[in-house]
Amino acid sequence: MKFNSALRNFVLVLFSTLLISACSTAKKASVDTVDDVYTGTDTVEYLAKGVPDRVFFATNKSKLTTRSRDTLRKQATWLRKNKDVTVTVEGHADERGTREYNLALGERRANAAKDYLMTYGVSGKRITVISYGKEKPVNPASTPLAWSQNRRSVTVKTN
């Protein structure tokens, strides 16, 4: 009996330790991605102060998240203020898809960003798009975090 309860305590302690470490892993991951979309700032550069240059996508998707739309509105505001600036929107995919499909996916992502910029008053004539598929990863690691950073569209000044 005594032995049993000692064992039970041990198991309980072990279990809760596992639980805590599981929680901390989950917490760490949630800092970087929400619903498979990167939300960190590690790879982000800025077109101007407070204007991030890129938005991120979920695996195989090209839908803009609330956060992405917020970023693109900031880009649109900045572009409307700087009327002589032209940009290229580069679309990218992660390395976990076939090359040809990823080229198409990158193009779809870049156009999702371009369309949103146009909706917020930026002339389509000022925006060109290019897809690099999976050819230009920003993070070369083979980890879910790297892949989420690589699924992106980046707005780059061209003049």
Added chain:
Amino acid sequence: MKKLILVFLFFILVSGNANSLIKVDITRGNLDPLPIAVSPLHIDTKSEDLKSLKERKLGEEISKIIEKNFKSTGLFNPLKKDSFVQKPDIAHLKPRFEDWRLIKAQALVTGKIFVKDKKLKVEFRLWDLTADKEMTALSFTTTPSNWRRVAHIISDKIYERLTGETGYFDTRIIYVSESGPKDQRIKKLAIMDQDGYGTKYLTLGNELVLTPRFNPTNQLVTYMSYFKNMPRVYLLDIETGIQEVVGNFPGMTFAPRFSPDGKKVIMSFAKDGNSDIYSMDLETRVVEKITEHSAIDTSPSYSPDGKYICFNSDRSGLQQIYVMRSDGTGVKRITFGKGLYGTPVWSPRGDLIAFTKVRKGRFYIGVMRSDGTGERLLTENYYQEAPSWSPNGRVLIFYRETKSDSQGKGFSAKLWSIDITGYNERMIKTPTDASDPSWSSLLSK
């Protein structure tokens, strides 16, 4: 690049089709490869430049290439030469069958080299050691610098005689050579013989190049290039090195392939976030839109009769494989299995479609019938894709990438081949990392 057109003279000395006993079955995985002895080809003493021929050991070199080809099929087991009992010249005249049977050989290849008037004549015989008779004898005359190709042609003839199928040794592979760190990869078009020999680079690496594919006569290549940062489909003439953009599309074109008659290039054109399939007639320059759908349509590949096209689309929500008539009508989804399907390629025999499948984070190369039934997954790995068929439809070549660590190190991309039986998976050595392989048709038909 040197002209590829070569004149080979074929002389059939004896054709011994009747009553041979050995036959290699290539329709299933061969766990018991045929023991074959390839005697070094002997050099005729009346040859010009006899000394140099002997120094170069040309007879031995040719036999080594034949052995390597046979070994690579997994269907043959070339026996070690130390155990050979008969001298090459005597064996070529008439082997002592019992001596060769003693070393457990079931087939024997013998041959002779003769150089006269700056022409190389190579003669070979294939002997059936279970029936004590000659099965095939052929000779080829060509320029001496073509000796490697002669070795491949002989390999093809023997393969054909023993398996009843066309060979695939006198072929080349075009691929993308890769070097540098993963996030700054330098990519060049490269071409090599099927056995990995004689790599030549066709572009300098100044711009990103992807997915090269041969035309049916192997003189042209269609591929994608980011020249001047404009991703477009190009044509490259291998002999002249002349490159040109295919068509005048106001956006990215990609995923090109030739039609089986070589007259058209079929490809994807991406506009406003939507990729559809187009073809362009290379002579008339007429462009035809083949698919019209808001989803991604890409990776088109014609059936060998040119009547159908298989392609990749995510119109169902996820990547799947579809087949349609070559005018774009009668679109039909053919993959319904769990997972994603991409890169469909129609077999040159017409019966099968090879594909890449992605499921639970693993990548598979597989084959299925052209109606989508009879799916067989041949190989599973961390990342692999883009199968290309050997001209006889028996072997697939593809590329495989390894995982990189948190710093992006440890990454590699290599070419691999596998029989459609699922057996005989092997890496093909290349001087650099490699991807996007495409197999030529037979160079000498």
